[in-house]
Amino acid sequence: MKGMTIIVKNVTALLSGLIFLYGCYIVLHGHLTPGGGFAGGIIIAGSFILLVIANGIQYFRLNKEKEESSLFEGAGIFCFLLLATGGLFLAVPVFFKNLLPGGTPGELLSAGIIPVYNIFIGIEVAAALLSIFLAFVIFKTED
Amino acid sequence: MNELISNILIGIGLAFSFFGCLGLIRLPDIYNRLQSATKCVTLGACCILLSLVIRYGFNDIGIKALIAIPILFFTSTSGAHALLKGSHISGFKMWEKSVTDHYSDDTLGKEEETTEKT
């Protein structure tokens, strides 16, 4: 039997979705509470790592998804740089210029462009950590 | 009144955590240590979370603590289960005064077969 016992498998199947949701919560509320893109990205990657640890790698054929996650990583860092330099081209010459208007404090859309930066940092960190983990796992089988 | 109840719950939580850590120090082998520590410390943390719910009521902070209770329960119990199985497979001896061990009676032969195949 592959993987760990049925108890651990069921608990991870129940909890991994909630962990993903929690990571998204930390990413989106990065400008209101501590946390932000990096911490939330690590938790998002943790939800996938938990599934791989509990079920084994044959459970969802991750060989293909490794390419996808490195693609996500590249796209995330590219959008981050694009946003950072976009302000440079559009408005006064300031790196990381806050383009968008601010809202009322305490709401979700109240910090201009900072939540967008947080989302892209989150995608980038999650994809990078996941691809590092999968690189360890997959290269261990090929030797 | 609410503050009194929550203070009492904090006291119960502290006492249970203390018993768990004392068991972690005193008991003889890894399996018994895992028993006492997991049960007592998990219930202690749950008591402290409940005291927060009682003190602040069902606003944002209380409901967040209420969400944390089932997550803590499921993760700590299944983590203890996985650790126990792992340390048994890894071959740490049970205490010498242990009575029975049906698990190694049943699985020892099978383990050898599978290792021979691979």
Next chain:
Amino acid sequence: MRAINVLIYFLICFATWLLLTHNLGWQNLVAGSVISLLTTLVFSRYFNFDVTKMINPVRWFWMIIYIIYFIWQCVKANFDVAYRVLHPAMPIKPGIVRVNLTLQGSLARTILANSITMTPGTIAVDIIDDILYVHWIYVRYLDHDRYAYRISGKFERILKKIFE
């Protein structure tokens, strides 16, 4: 069956989001529905439990009874452990015993094993086919029927009413 599972998963995610943020503004609702949709798209394929049975309110009644009984057992377990730790002679007699399960269904077995981990003196080691191995801190009897009733008898009876 499959569509109902996905719908229930979406509702669970959305409710968790609302409880976590505790805010009913329109921005929060839109963000919550988008995130819940994303979570459902990625993770609902791992949520393949039979949840259509759980719509029956009788099962919810038994679940409340189960939770109350479980909390009582849990408190008893902690006093039991405290007694064994604080006693100067440490009255323990550990051993691993096997218990035959009559309960079917993987989710019910998971909840049973997690409950056994929190009840007096027992912790689940492994499930192989229909046998649950349990580490017991004080082995009172070696007769199978008696200790099986003591370890998992009442839990199994209530869980059968919930899940079957």
Next chain:
Amino acid sequence: MMEWIDFSFWFLIALTALCLLRVILGPTVADRVVAIDIMGIIVVGICVLLAIRTGRSFLIDIGIAWIILSFIGTLTMAKYLERRKLNE
């Protein structure tokens, strides 16, 4: 009232010191892993006590994140103790 919470805070920190004693003394690897697992749950209690003391809700966020990451670490160590590779 606040003195009681301060006292319980320092008490839990003393309990983590007890767990550290088991980490130092522990004869086998599994003892050390168990002690660190228990220490994670006690740290959650410390976070909640700080949340009671200050009335801020983000400290419970830190507690939940700690539970999740400690669960991942425990499963990984259990897999190491089972002498399996990470991918099966």
